[in-house]
Amino acid sequence: MRPIKLMGHERSLTQVKYNREGDLIFSVAKDSTASIWYSSNGERLGTLEGHKGTLWSIDVDSETKFCATGSADLSIKLWTVENGICVYTWAAPTPVRRVSFSPDNKKLLSVTDQVMGQLGTILIYAVNYDGDYSNQKAEPILTIPTRPDSSKVTVAEFSQDGKYIIAGHEKGEISKYDASTGEYIQSVQAHGIHNEEQTVSVTDIQLAPEDGSYFITSSKDKCAVLIDLESFEILKVYKADAPMNTAAITPLKDYVILGGGQEARNVTTTSENQGKFEARFYHKIFEEDIGRVKGHFGPLNTIAVHPDGSGYTSGGEDGFIRVHTFDNSYTEFYYDVERTERAIAAGTT
Amino acid sequence: MSEQELLAEVERDLNIDDIDFSDLEEQYAVEKNFGLENYVVVDGAPVAPESKAPVLEKVLRKLFSKVAQVVEGDDGIYMPVEGGKTKGYLFVQFKNGEQAEAAIKNFNGKKLDANHKLYLNKLSDIGKYTTQVNDEFVEPEIADFKSHGYLKSWLQDEQGRDQMAMHFSETVGVFWNKKKNEPEAAIEPRKGFTSKYAKFSPRGTYLFSIHPQGIQCWGGEDFHSIHKFVHNQVRLVDFSPNEKYMVTLSPLPIEIPDSPEELARCPFGPESKGHKLVIWDLTTGEPARTFALPPHLEGQKEMPWPLVKWSYDDKYCARQGPDALAIYETPSFQLLDKQLVKIEGIVDFDWAPSGVHLNGSKGESEYVLSYWTPESSNQTARVALMHIPSKKVLRTVNLFQVSDCKMHWQDEGRFMCVKVDRHSKSGKTLFTNLEFFKVTEKDIPVEKLELKDVAINFAWEPKSERFITISNLDNGNTNPAIPRNAINFYAPETTTKNNIVTTKYKLFAEFTDKHSNTILWAPKGRFVVVATITKSNGEIEFFDCNYEDDKTTKKGGKNDTNVKLLRTEKYPGMTNMSWDPSGRFLAAWSSNWMHSIDNGYRLFEFTGNMLREEPIDQFKEFIWRPRPASLLSSADKKTVRKNIKEYSAQFDENDAMEADAATREAILNRKRKLEEWRAYRAHFANKNTKENNVEAEVIEEIKEVIIEEKVEAVEQ
Incomplete structure (x- = not known):
């Protein structure tokens, strides 16, 4: 598996995303420029310039018409993918840690940081998608502040049907809100319970590619957890040996990919083989470590899987994006029990 | 009228009762206890025939006069005699109360001779305490015997597996070693088990946990609590080789509480006040003796430990002080011959780790200890062997230009090697000499082996005459990345010339250009690991020192000098290693106490084959449970x-x-x-x-x- 190495950012990557078709990769880093790339050959389609601070998050709508970026410069910008023009800028009260489109592209979710005396908050903006898109409503249509009995929100996503918002918190809990009313529904302590780690903040949420009925969360507590959306029960726990910054579920195969590594501030004191700067593949069902992909020489900050399951992209603290296409061994690998199951299925049909 | 008549007249006129004498009475009032504090009751003196009484009196008078003045003449000592024999006790009058106190302090509990121990008490105390004693005998309550079960139950495991304790985060668990498989918990891992570290006693019977209040001892199949040793803020723990005694050290001096209730709970007597070092009797859980920290160790950041070293069978223990060695006998913990052994400038000492069969001792095991003293202005450095209890120096070796000495006893007590780091006259270059004391031979000959470089490590093979050194080639290049250490294997070589058999140590294998710094022999010998334990590049090398191949079988099976490097394993985060008691497994681990990289452990076979790797967050220590010596005879x-x-x-x-x-x-x-x-x-x-x-x-x-x-x- 020889990756395409994209060297377009000057600082650590913060998020990478595929569009729905998987032909484009969107990336943001701590420098203030977002990039869009062709996933097939790694050629850069263009850059989105205009922010004045670290970019924490990027998302693209399901039709690849717009993309949104959230930045530490207290703004969210909406861009047209076609020509890379910034069509609108929302002002946020604090740095924006996460942006995400709703499945129907009508809403944009953002997570603002808990600094400068403000509470960490999920803000939902209406997106004027079809009309005059340079004319957007500046005020959020819904504000979900951090509940008093909870800790600061770190990441959030819409559920696939758009009914819920799932949020991850600093103290490892995952909570569910009604996306239309902002009403709190339930929460589960997903992290910080599998070991005795002290830092347990949730670092990523990604939905199951098949139907979004479950999702994976990663955390600094060195674990990733699979949770059912409706019941909010913990289905699986994947244990790693370093803080995890990102986790993704693969289509096609029953795997999950975790990324992370030694904390960035400790990196200079440890050598590459001790830093655990690898993408880790676990079997989704058996929770077993099945393989690792080396390459980055800093912790992995973000991983995205190609929607058709043919590869994945990782962005690291080292400032590089690595676009991987899976080898045959990836698709051909089956556990003994899976093989038996397939044999039975083949025999009966 | 004469004066006398006048006086008589005055007396007649006066009524004595009318005179107020209160002022005089006050002035000459006699205290109730007047003079009683000068008296001391001495008990435990020999019972002698009446004829010998004056001699005995003279002896005792002379003895007490060493520290206090006894009143002259018959008033000084009263020894009751009954039926022609003295009664074994006597009364002594001292010049004053302070002197009586001094005598009590010096002689109470001291041995007069082999059979007689003197007990001195103030006469006033006898009155004070005897009046409070109830005349009726009250049966003391004896607590019911509580069985702790069979404390060695783990040795009865059918598969002969070993146990180990693992300490991670705040939890300590005891597990059965299952080789490749996940260790099986022998007890439910306990959270918050110890505040510092856990430790097994040297034969594995007890497990100890350390708490701010003291030490807790656990044992039996379920590791239930056996004893609590109250020692506030205890830091360091050590044990005598046969688990009879435990030594603890706390930076806080012992305080004796004032209130009687607390006093009843405090295990220490008033004489322990201010002491920091405690020797405990492990079977009773009571303190056997306490010591103050020697003044030169007060406030030291790094404490030499153990402070008390034991002879192989717990019979003697010794402490090193400035210019002296204090040797105590157990179980009384009295100084051997009541005096210190003066050794000018003593730096370090060590007991022979087992009974020594000295030449001419008719097969009896003797106690031997070794010590060394550095060079001083008019004296060479010396290494000496001393016989205990006679305190006879058996052998001394004089050494020059010595930077440092390390004494290494072979585990059977047959040899003692002194690694002498010497410097050239200019003091610029260092090199090492090895001096071998052949302790069991006649007159204890010393063989000298001069090395060209500095040996940084030395280790005897258990129950053998072979040893390994790691030497460091000082070629002026200070780049730490260039490996300069050499691993050297030595064995004795016997040569017969003119019917005289001589043995000499000979280098038979050498591995150069290494970073290695640690030698760890398997407890049963033959196999050894030589490892590099540094911050970043850990490496373990497994050697077989009796490797069997075609070459050796041709030579008729003699393969004492055939070393084979079996395997090299990299382990970057490794901080510690330990063999299991059987010598079949080696545990290496990365401890959270040292750094937080790759914490966890790896288990190897003696051949270097890795059986198991388990990363555990905040892993701290891997502790094999020691085993007592085998009960099988050599025939078995x-x-x-x-x-x-x-x-x-x-x-x-x-x-x-x-x-x-x-x-x-x-x-x-x-x-x-x-x-x-x-x-x-x-x-x-x-x-x-x-x-x-x-x-x-x-x-x-x-x-x-x-x-x-x-x-x-x-x-x-």
């Missing part, structure tokens, strides 16, 4: 060795069954998980796949419709 061992094939076949089968069981377990587990997952997904399959399809179509439709609408809107 021989039989076992002869039939080793039959024994091993039985274990092979066990191993195979276990391995299979583990694999089967794993497969079944996966099968179960897969079924569960399919069931979970089936739950969604009906509705969601449908929805999904519909959704996808809807999106396409909406897209078209919207575009059309938009176009229409423009047209309107």
Whole structure:
């Protein structure tokens, strides 16, 4: 598996995303420029310039018409993918840690940081998608502040049907809100319970590619957890040996990919083989470590899987994006029990 | 009228009762206890015939006069005599109360001779305490005997497995070693078990945990609490080799509480006030003796430990002070011959780790200790062997230009090697001499081995005459990345010349250009690991020192000098290593106490084959449970060795069954998980796949419709 190495950012990557078709990769880093790339050959389609601070998050709508970026410069910008023009800028009260489109592209979710005396908050903006898109409503249509009995929100996503918002918190809990009313529904302590780690903040949420009925969360507590959306029960726990910054579920195969590594501030004191700067593949069902992909020489900050399951992209603290296409061994690998199951299925049909 | 008549007249006139004498009475009032504090009751003196009484009196008078003045003459000592014999006690009057106190302090509890121990008490105390004693005998309450079960139950394991304690985060668990498989918990791992570290006693009977209040001792099959040793803020713990005694040290001096209730709970007597070092009797849980910290160790950041060193059978223990060695006898913990052994400038000492069969001692085991003193202005450095209890110096070696000495006893007490780091006259270059004391031979000959470089490490093979050194070649290049250490294997070589048999140590194998710094022999010898333990590049090398190959079989099976490097394993984060008591497994671990990189442990076979790797967050320590010495006689061992094939076949089968069981377990587990997952997904399959399809179509439709609408809107 020889990756395409994209060297377009000057600082650590913060998020990478595929569009729905998987032909484009969107990336943001701590420098203030977002990039869009062709996933097939790694050629850069263009850059989105205009922010004045670290970019924490990027998302693209399901039709690849717009993309949104959230930045530490207290703004969210909406861009047209076609020509890379910034069509609108929302002002946020604090740095924006996460942006995400709703499945129907009508809403944009953002997570603002808990600094400068403000509470960490999920803000939902209406997106004027079809009309005059340079004319957007500046005020959020819904504000979900951090509940008093909870800790600061770190990441959030819409559920696939758009009914819920799932949020991850600093103290490892995952909570569910009604996306239309902002009403709190339930929460589960997903992290910080599998070991005795002290830092347990949730670092990523990604939905199951098949139907979004479950999702994976990663955390600094060195674990990733699979949770059912409706019941909010913990289905699986994947244990790693370093803080995890990102986790993704693969289509096609029953795997999950975790990324992370030694904390960035400790990196200079440890050598590459001790830093655990690898993408880790676990079997989704058996929770077993099945393989690792080396390459980055800093912790992995973000991983995205190609929607058709043919590869994945990782962005690291080292400032590089690595676009991987899976080898045959990836698709051909089956556990003994899976093989038996397939044999039975083949025999009966 | 004469004066006398006048006086008589006055007396007649006066009524004495009328005179107020109170002022005089006050002035000459006699205290109730007047003079009593000068008296001391001495008990435990010999019972002697009346004729010998004056001699005895003279002896005692002379003895007490060493520290206090006894009143002259018969008033000084009163020794009651009954039926022609003294009664074993006497009364002594001292010049004053302070002197009486001094005598009590110096002689109470001291031995007069082998059979008589003197007890001195103030006469006033006798009155004070005897009046409070109830005349009626009250049966003291004896607590019911509480069994702790069989404390060595772990040795009865059918598969002969070893136990180990693992300390991670705040938890300590005791596990059975299951080789490749996950260790089986012998007890439920306990959270917050110890505030510092856990430790097994040297024969594995007890497990100890350390707490701010003191030390807790655990044992038995379920590791229940056996004793509590109250020692506030205790830091360091050590044990005598036979588990009879425990030594603890706390930076806080012992305080004796004032209130009687607390005093009853405090295990220490008033004489322990301000002491920091305590020797405990492990069977009773009571302190046996306490010591103050020697003044030169007060406030030291790094404490030499152990402060108390024991002879091989716990009979003696010794402490080193400035210019002296204090040797105590157990169980009384009195100084041997009541005096210190003066050794000018003593730097370090060591007991022979086992009984020494000195030449001419008729096969009896003797106690020997070694010590060394550095060079001073008019004296050479010296290494000496001393016989205990005679304190006779058996052998001394004079050394020049000594930077440092390290004494290494061979574990059977047959040899003692002194690693002498010497410097050239200019003091610029260092090199090492090895001086071998052949302790069991006549007159204790000393063989000298001069090395060209500095030996940074030395280790005897257990129960053998072979040893390994790691030497450091100082070629002026200070780049730490260039390996400059050499591992050297030595064995004695016997040569016969003119019927005189001489043995000399000879280098028989050498491995150069290494970073290695640690030698760890397997407890049964033959196998040894030489490792590099540094911050970043850990490496373990496994050696077989009796390697059997075609070459050695040709030579007739003699392979004492055939070393083979079996395997090299890299372990970057490694901080510690330890052999299991049987010498079959080596545990290496990365401890959270040193750094937080790759914390966890790895378990190796003695051949270097890695059996198990388990990363555990905040892993701190891997502690093998020691085993007591084998009860098998050497004949029994021989039989076992002869039939080793039959024994091993039985274990092979066990191993195979276990391995299979583990694999089967794993497969079944996966099968179960897969079924569960399919069931979970089936739950969604009906509705969601449908929805999904519909959704996808809807999106396409909406897209078209919207575009059309938009176009229409423009047209309107």
